[in-house]
Amino acid sequence: VPGGVGFTSTAEGPYSHRVVSGGDETFHVIALELLTPPPAEAALPAPRSGTAFELVMENYRGRAYRIILAPGESTGSFTRPAGTALFAVSAGRISEIPDGKPSRLWDFETADFQWFDTSETLSIKNEGPLPIELIEIEIPAGDPSSAAAVVGAWGLVSMDRHFEDGRVEPHMGEDPAGRLVYDEAGRMMVYLAGRDRAQFASSVRSAATPQELKSAFDTQISYFGTYSLDEQAGTVTHHVESAWYPNWTGAQQVRFFELEGDRLRLSTPPILVDGIETRVYLTWERLQ
CATH class of the missing domain: 2.40.128.280 (Lipocalin)
Known part of the structure; x- marks a missing residue:
C-alpha cells in the first residue's frame, strides 16, 4: 500500500530479510534504522491534534503521521519535535512556515526525505497543483x-x-x-x-x-x-x-x-x- 508504515523490533537480536517487488512499477522502500537505545516512555511528546494529521503508527520508539494536503491547503500550526523524519509519498512542492523565521520551499520527488534535528513550531502548505501525501515520523531522543x-x-x-x-x-x-x-x-x-x-x-x-x-x-x-x-x-x-x-x-x-x-x-x-x-x-x- 503506498505510504504504508511498519515497525519491526530487533530487541531480541538482528535478522535478515528480503524485499521483492511483485508489480510492474517501481516500488520504493525506505528503511529507517534506529541505532540508539530507546528513551523512557515519558520522553514521547503529546500527540498532534488537527484533521491534517492521521496517526498511523505509535509504539515505544515513536509515532508516525500521514499528511494529505490538497492544493493550497495548510496543516495549521503544530510543533515538530527534534528527531523527526519527513518522507514524500507523492511528488510535489510544499512550503514550511516556521514561527518567527523565513518560510522555506521543498520540491519533492517520490521517496524524497528530510531529517530535522531541532524542534520548531511551523505549518506546512501544499504549493503545487496536485494533492501531496507526506509521512512524518517522530523519534524522540529522551532525556540524555x-x-x-x-x-x-x-x-x-x-x-x-x-x-x-x-x-x-x-x-x-x-x-x-x-x-x-x-x-x-x-x-x-x-x-x-x-x-x-x-x-x-x-x-x-x-x-x-x-x-x-x-x-x-x-x-x-x-x-x-x-x-x-x-x-x-x-x-x-x-x-x-x-x-x-x-x-x-x-x-x-x-x-x-x-x-x-x-x-x-x-x-x-x-x-x-x-x-x-x-x-x-x-x-x-x-x-x-
Whole structure:
C-alpha cells in the first residue's frame, strides 16, 4: 500500500530479510534504522491534534503521521519535535512556515526525505497543483542524562557477591579484571576474568585437560550484544547476541544501575545459589 508504515523490533537480536517487488512499477522502500537505545516512555511528546494529521503508527520508539494536503491547503500550526523524519509519498512542492523565521520551499520527488534535528513550531502548505501525501515520523531522543553518560569504556574496580545472610565475598577472586563498553549506536560488550587464572600445562590449546578447561570456563564471563536503558526502573538490559555461556545467547541480562560521576555501579537481580539468595555488585570506573 503506498505510504504504508511498519515497525519491526530487533530487541531480541538482528535478522535478515528480503524485499521483492511483485508489480510492474517501481516500488520504493525506505528503511529507517534506529541505532540508539530507546528513551523512557515519558520522553514521547503529546500527540498532534488537527484533521491534517492521521496517526498511523505509535509504539515505544515513536509515532508516525500521514499528511494529505490538497492544493493550497495548510496543516495549521503544530510543533515538530527534534528527531523527526519527513518522507514524500507523492511528488510535489510544499512550503514550511516556521514561527518567527523565513518560510522555506521543498520540491519533492517520490521517496524524497528530510531529517530535522531541532524542534520548531511551523505549518506546512501544499504549493503545487496536485494533492501531496507526506509521512512524518517522530523519534524522540529522551532525556540524555543517563543514556549518554553510560556511553564509553569502563574498567572494573570491584566485583562482590552479597548474600542474604549479610556475607560479602569477592567474586572471581581478589581484584578481578574487566572491561565494559557501551557505544552510541546501542551496542555493548563485557569481559570479566579472575587475575589468578591458572595457565594450561601445554601451550597447545587442544591438549588441555577437562579440569583445565573447566577452570578456564568458570573464571571468566564474556558476551556482547545491544543494550537498552529504562531510567524510570533504573535498569539496563543487555540483549545478548553471543556469550561464553551458550545458554545466554539470545537471552536478556538485566542489571540495576547507579551512575555517579565517573563511577558506574551495576547489580544483578536476586539469584539463588545453593538455595541462598545472592546478588552480584560490580563497580566500574570510566577509562580516560
